[in-house]
Amino acid sequence: MQQPLTQQRLRAGVPASRLRQQRLVVRATATADPTRQDIRREALARGPAAGSELFNAKFVPFKDYRSSDGGLLDVYHDMKELSKFGPDYWKSLFDSRIGTTTWPYGSGVWSKKEWVLPELGDADIVSMFEGNSNLFWAERFGREALGMSDLWVKQCGNSHTGSFKDLGMTVLVSQVNRIRKLKPGAISAVGCASTGDTSAALSAYCAAAGIPSIVFLPADKISLAQLVQPIANGALVLSIDTDFDGCMRLIKEVTAETPIYLANSMNSLRLEGQKTAAIEILQQFDWQVPDWVIIPGGNLGNIYAFYKGFKMCKDLGLVDRIPRLVCAQAANANPLYSAFKKGWEHYEPISAKTTFASAIQIGDPVSIDRAILALNDANGIVEEATEEELMDAAARADRTGMFNCPHTGVALAALTKLREKGVIAPSDRTVVVSTAHGLKFTQSKVAYHSKEIAGMACSYANPPVAVKNDIGSVMDALRSKFPAI
Numbered sequence: 001m002q003q004p005l006t007q008q009r010l011r012a013g014v015p016a017s018r019l020r021q022q023r024l025v026v027r028a029t030a031t032a033d034p035t036r037q038d039i040r041r042e043a044l045a046r047g048p049a050a051g052s053e054l055f056n057a058k059f060v061p062f063k064d065y066r067s068s069d070g071g072l073l074d075v076y077h078d079m080k081e082l083s084k085f086g087p088d089y090w091k092s093l094f095d096s097r098i099g100t101t102t103w104p105y106g107s108g109v110w111s112k113k114e115w116v117l118p119e120l121g122d123a124d125i126v127s128m129f130e131g132n133s134n135l136f137w138a139e140r141f142g143r144e145a146l147g148m149s150d151l152w153v154k155q156c157g158n159s160h161t162g163s164f165k166d167l168g169m170t171v172l173v174s175q176v177n178r179i180r181k182l183k184p185g186a187i188s189a190v191g192c193a194s195t196g197d198t199s200a201a202l203s204a205y206c207a208a209a210g211i212p213s214i215v216f217l218p219a220d221k222i223s224l225a226q227l228v229q230p231i232a233n234g235a236l237v238l239s240i241d242t243d244f245d246g247c248m249r250l251i252k253e254v255t256a257e258t259p260i261y262l263a264n265s266m267n268s269l270r271l272e273g274q275k276t277a278a279i280e281i282l283q284q285f286d287w288q289v290p291d292w293v294i295i296p297g298g299n300l301g302n303i304y305a306f307y308k309g310f311k312m313c314k315d316l317g318l319v320d321r322i323p324r325l326v327c328a329q330a331a332n333a334n335p336l337y338s339a340f341k342k343g344w345e346h347y348e349p350i351s352a353k354t355t356f357a358s359a360i361q362i363g364d365p366v367s368i369d370r371a372i373l374a375l376n377d378a379n380g381i382v383e384e385a386t387e388e389e390l391m392d393a394a395a396r397a398d399r400t401g402m403f404n405c406p407h408t409g410v411a412l413a414a415l416t417k418l419r420e421k422g423v424i425a426p427s428d429r430t431v432v433v434s435t436a437h438g439l440k441f442t443q444s445k446v447a448y449h450s451k452e453i454a455g456m457a458c459s460y461a462n463p464p465v466a467v468k469n470d471i472g473s474v475m476d477a478l479r480s481k482f483p484a485i
């Protein structure tokens with residue numbers, strides 16, 4: 001059914017009872033003295049929860065979307081308190097924590113603790129020192145494939161469970177850890193619906209903290225590497241005969257009725273962690289703002305998280321603008337792209353078709369409203385990629401040393417199209433967000449390089465050459481590739 005955006009049904013959020021559990025409010029008990037400009041000394045003098053009393057964060061209804069049974073929520077930070085410390089203070093504080101092993105600041109997420117979940121005690125944090133992922137200059141791919149001089153890839157998949165989900169899960173599971181200590185019995189387990197990466201992150205962080213986890217997976221729609229992750233980490237794995245959107249509907253129902261806590265990104269705690277990747281990009285560029293950031297989108301929490309991170313840096317004066325955002329969708333799962341093409345006049349959930357970018361095979365994204373807000377405010381655009389475009393883009397970039405997952409392929413294909421259309425200029429500083437490690441998606445790479453995909457030319461396939469066990473055959477094979485040998 002088509003729904004005008006303005007009259008859109010408010011999406012069911014976390015139930016009111018759960019909201020009370022989640023309430024994060026810690027009132028500022030003292031006013032920081034901005035002249036001292038030393039939050040660490042002040043925090044230390046106040047006790048073990050470093051910095052916690054100085055700042056606070058709380059859940060608020062997401063923008064104007066309210067409903068009596070709880071619409072999407074957002075975490076609101078007390079920007080007035082945070083702004084008492086100037087931009088230089090925050091930059092040097094964050095910079096000083098890079099590479100440390102001091103708990104919990106060795107984490108790229110918790111190195112920004114004051115902007116994430118300030119009042120959480122350090123002892124409650126469940127962290128694998130996630131984040132601080134490499135941002136590398138894709139010099140050869142940019143130059144040869146796109147005629148670009150300033151192309152970068154943020155490797156969010158170089159992480160504990162192989163995707164950016166770790167950034168959000170450390171925050172959510174830490175908060176659950178805290179609630180379970182404060183109110184034993186309030187949360188008996190943590191659950192999610194997943195296309196593979198959220199479930200891997202949830203099960204790992206829960207296992208680290210000794211918290212039971214439950215994952216709802218669409219049967220036969222995730223990669224083997226992803227499936228084995230929650231199994232290995234001891235989660236209760238339900239392989240359900242539906243798609244991701246079906247799993248999402250079921251987990252929402254279950255978590256509304258039971259003391260099982262919802263870990264999907266409609267829970268804003270996740271986005272507080274994920275937004276640190278945006279702050280990290282600015283930090284890695286020495287607080288210079290890139291022109292474009294391209295992010296593959298599925299359930300659409302991450303595009304909003306990036307926007308939030310950039311916006312917070314701008315609002316607190318660390319940078320003077322935010323980059324233009326591109327959300328890249330698979331053409332087989334493109335509800336946001338369709339709404340964008342209609343000038344945001346209508347949004348219609350779809351039944352997503354099978355895509356190699358299986359982690360974004362989502363037809364009814366829970367954060368659709370958040371994504372639209374982010375894109376509007378960031379002068380953003382949405383682009384889509386066909387199966388052939390995304391697989392070719394991933395494979396072509398792999399030829400320059402990367403090892404991309406298909407979702408990163410979607411972002412690279414979107415970039416290619418935007419370059420061809422002249423939207424992104426050759427010298428624009430552009431960051432492609434790589435969301436998962438390619439090693440989680442080897443099945444699709446094997447199919448591509450074996451040229452086994454019906455209707456796809458697999459133009460960059462590089463199949464292995466079978467050679468007999470004799471030197472003549474070996475030399476023939478070498479010379480057919482390198483005639484000069």
Ligand SMILES: Cc1ncc(COP(=O)(O)O)c(C=O)c1O
Nearest residue numbers: 197298299300301302359435436
């Ligand atoms: C590898 C990968 N890339 C991109 C996404 C899209 O992120 P989001 O759902 O926040 O839009 C997901 C999950 O949905 C994912 O697992």
Ligand SMILES: N[C@@H](CCOP(=O)(O)O)C(=O)O
Nearest residue numbers: 194195196197198264265299
């Ligand atoms: N790709 C995701 C889909 C669920 O997204 P979430 O961010 O809302 O948890 C996954 O890996 O499960």
